[in-house]
Amino acid sequence: MKGYWHFTALAVVISIITLFFNNYWFMVGFILWLYYLYYSERLRKAPLITSLASLLFFLLYIPAIGFDHANEDTLPSLGPLTGMIVSSLDSKEQKIDFIFQEELSQQKILVIHFPKKEEKQLPLKNNADIKYGARCIINGKIEKPDQNRNPGQFNYHKYLLTKGITHQLILYSLDDIHCEGSTFLNRFYNMRSDLLTYVAANVSEETSAWMNALVLGDDSQIGEDTIELFRRWNLSHLLAISGLHVGLIVALIYFLLIKLKLLTKEKAQWIMILFLPVYALIAGGEPSVWRASSMVLLFIFLSKIKFLLSVTDILSIVFISLIIIDANIVYHIGFQLSFSVTFGLLLSKKWISSSSSSLVQVLQISFVSQMMILPLQFAYFWAFQPLSILLNLLIVPYFSIIVIPLLFILLLLLFLPIPLFLINVFDMLFVSIHYHVLTFVATMDAYFYYPWIIGVFPIIFTVVYYSLLFIFMKRLEENKLKEAFKYGVVITIAIIYVAARPYLSPIGTVTMLDIGQGDAFVIELPYRRGVIFVDAGASFAFDDMEPSEKVYKQVIKPFLYSKGISKIDAIFLSHEDIDHVGSLSFMVEDIEVEQIILSNYYDFSEDDAKKWNRKNVNIQNVMQNEEIIVGGQSFYVVAPFRDNDSPNENSLVLFTLLGGKSWLFTGDIGKGTENEILDVYPNLTVDVLKVAHHGSNTSTDLGFIKQMNPDFALISVGVNNSYGHPTREVLETLEALNVKILRTDQDGAVLYRFKEDQGTFYKYLP
Incomplete structure (x- = not known):
């Protein structure tokens, strides 16, 4: 098999792709290709048989992730449960969590505890018995994690399933868990926790954040803005310990041990064999760390037994071995990115080594790395920043030559009997240089961030x-x-x-997004003639009544990016309530908005006007009976007729024809305005009615529904909302007239997909 292990690894990849996309044509094509190589005498019998066997084995061995797991409902809704802790304890001020394996079903459960005020002071002390490998009895509420309710939204349920976790358990009190014992590995997790604490106590906050991230694999101290900045510019790989970090650390240790003549080469290799597995555990055990550490260990071991393999063979063996140890690792994005980049660099090593310029080689490595992960980048984030290749050319050498070696040396110095001022000098030097580099990246982001937002990249x-x-x-x-x-x-x-x-594409869509208790409708016209919003609500806290960016970041933005939408042509605002317009400010700041359309009675602040003008957003006031055309699509203003001194009654009511159906968007109007609409438009009927005020009994009068005579009623409403929406009265009114009801609390997002005058409604949730 020497020199042919990449065929076996490729067979495993084909098994993974077949499972990912549930398409067996990949297997058929691979098998035909193998037989072609065999009959053309370019592939021997041993690698052929091994590849075919691996293809079948891993197809059965790797779990297919979905929502049809029969054993997911075998757990009770409440504890107590008996089992073992199979992960380290992730303890923060706001939350404590760990993975627990139930004894009878062997199912993995994510246990989550939100500390009370009195527990937040010393959360670790209160959990001295919660250790890796401890046997525990737990009482708490057991539930299935939430799945995504909108296209493009992060699927938390599926994410946990990729880790083999089927349920989560909310631990209300630390008195509800009783544990004893631990395993040998717990010592390493304790060592990691102690190191993180020690670093935080002995260097500045800025240095601590980056040292813990780049040397110890904990990026929790790095600000969300910085993490988002690095993600936008495809620099996230620098925040996670990877082959780059491991390679630099190995080189540094070799230099200290051999070049300084502290140990012989033979003894230094044994030190590395002992050090790397321990470091992989202390660094958080991420797939990229294990991949790089395992490759170095395998190289050293094979050299000791005088058995040489190519780098490609070693990479293939490590790839297969990690999957055998943990089949769910194939779903880890770090695993996918790490092996994709490494494989690409191996294939390109002759091209890269052909250049005598180090600068050109760094550019070549950056180019190959970015090109290898491009489909994965679109698959997970739907966007790519082309200029990131050039920025990586500048930032990667900075991290490789300065940051990682400096932080690793500084960590070693913390344990040596040297003067404190020397550590402070290193600390201040790092903070000063790093501040200017981060400022440079932020400046690039402010002036040169023009990503390709493509959306789904077809297989x-x-x-x-x-x-x-x-x-x-x-x-x-x-x-x-x-x-x-x-x-x-x-x-x-x-x-x-x-x-x-x-x-x-001649296909158009209307999507009622599920944003909870609020409205957000997205209209995509055929041939992308226009992208139009009717309202863009947000959640808010009752203590300050300020809109939260949660809905925009978790629902609206992922939806737009998954559709490849980078520009909004118009946003109709019905009225001022946060549950209808709360996400607007975040949208205007983050994405190009052409125009905002609102009634003459919409009361917006001077700050809003300044913000919209600063972003070059055109503001258009409209009146009743006026026609607005966006992308060739006509919208007719049905109401308001006058200033009613009420935001709800002043809601902008719109009528339009889409996909062979007539639509009426009603905002939060009440029965009074509904009756006025009947008086002014006695012949008006619609096919699709956006039910006013989320199904409140202040709206949806029987007479109004009789005249409108809709076939479909859309209700945008939150799950188990405190208002009791939609009310039984409204539902009975609609049901009595045989109106088909579609509601976000039960159906998730609701999509109407049309071509010319024909269309169909789809529910996002099954």
């Missing part, structure tokens, strides 16, 4: 992309630059086509 284009990329890299390696350029052009055209698909 067929992923296959085409990687096929073209490998040919492109092969031509570069062979120095056939003209041919490489042609394939590069084809790759670019393929990406442009994926990005342009919405502009070529």
